[in-house]
Amino acid sequence: MTFLCCEGLTFCQPGRKRPVLEEIDLALEPGELVGLLGLNGAGKSTLLRLLMGFVMPTSGEVLLEGRALREWSASAIARRLAYVPQNHVASFPYTVRRMVELGRVPYAGLTGRLGAADRAAVEAALERMGLEALAGRPVTELSGGERQRVVLARAIAQDARGLLLDEPMTGLDYGHQIRLIALLHDLAREGRLVMLTSHRPEELYVRASRVLILDHGRIEADGPPQDVVTAQRMSALYGVPLRQMDHAGNRFFHHGRDEE
Numbered sequence: 001m002t003f004l005c006c007e008g009l010t011f012c013q014p015g016r017k018r019p020v021l022e023e024i025d026l027a028l029e030p031g032e033l034v035g036l037l038g039l040n041g042a043g044k045s046t047l048l049r050l051l052m053g054f055v056m057p058t059s060g061e062v063l064l065e066g067r068a069l070r071e072w073s074a075s076a077i078a079r080r081l082a083y084v085p086q087n088h089v090a091s092f093p094y095t096v097r098r099m100v101e102l103g104r105v106p107y108a109g110l111t112g113r114l115g116a117a118d119r120a121a122v123e124a125a126l127e128r129m130g131l132e133a134l135a136g137r138p139v140t141e142l143s144g145g146e147r148q149r150v151v152l153a154r155a156i157a158q159d160a161r162g163l164l165l166d167e168p169m170t171g172l173d174y175g176h177q178i179r180l181i182a183l184l185h186d187l188a189r190e191g192r193l194v195m196l197t198s199h200r201p202e203e204l205y206v207r208a209s210r211v212l213i214l215d216h217g218r219i220e221a222d223g224p225p226q227d228v229v230t231a232q233r234m235s236a237l238y239g240v241p242l243r244q245m246d247h248a249g250n251r252f253f254h255h256g257r258d259e260e
């Protein structure tokens with residue numbers, strides 16, 4: 001049985017002539033690190049939000065462990081799927097640790113006391129995101145990148161089999177970007193589904209096991225990075241002439257003007 005899939009998923013925005021997403025079929029399994037590429041406004045966030053059940057499709061269906069998502073309770077979904085939004089706004093001056101503890105609500109309940117397993121998951125997530133030193137600080141006093149790491153730690157503490165992340169590298173300094181993509185790689189190897197939207201094809205080339213291109217409301221490409229993250233496809237997608245250079249397992253793109 002497929003862990004998470006969608007069939008014929010179509011999503012229309014009122015007032016828009018064309019659907020944002022049209023007849024998307026997708027099967028996603030634990031162990032995969034799936035990168036989702038697409039232009040601004042292509043519908044990447046919308047697809048993640050549909051897969052989480054935050055918005056309802058106009059037609060089609062999302063299935064989690066073989067059952068329609070709308071039949072699951074919110075807590076049951078949250079024990080299986082964690083989500084990191086693109087822009088998280090801190091509304092309360094909770095401490096970093098308290099924010100990460102919220103990742104355990106699907107297990108302990110909103111008013112439930114955290115048990116030993118919950119506390120261990122929280123501490124492990126704080127450590128994985130390098131937040132131990134900030135654990136007592138109110139999140140409202142953190143920098144944008146630090147806050148992003150808190151939201152990521154909360155998702156990790158949730159201990160879900162699937163992690164859907166919307167541009168998780170945004171705002172992170174270079175070192176934390178490198179650590180995060182390595183961590184996501186590890187989480188996939190531990191047997192989780194990790195799906196992230198990205199504007200960094202070179203990074204997906206190295207770390208993703210599978211790359212999707214979303215274009216004109218459809219999945220235009222779906223396969224291993226070697227086949228999908230190519231100069232030809234990236235040039236066509238982004239509308240800039242690119243050349244590729246492979247080196248030591250990496251693939252770099254440079255803006256290949258004809259006269260050079």
Ligand SMILES: Nc1ncnc2c1ncn2[C@@H]1O[C@H](COP(=O)(O)OP(=O)(O)OP(=O)(O)O)[C@@H](O)[C@H]1O
Nearest residue numbers: 013020038039040041042043044045046047086197
């Ligand atoms: N709340 C909304 N109301 C109306 N239209 C929306 C809303 N949210 C998104 N859209 C539209 O849906 C389309 C897809 O948006 P979405 O945020 O999914 O794109 P994206 O691929 O994630 O883009 P980006 O790379 O800029 O984050 C866009 O045309 C956007 O204008």
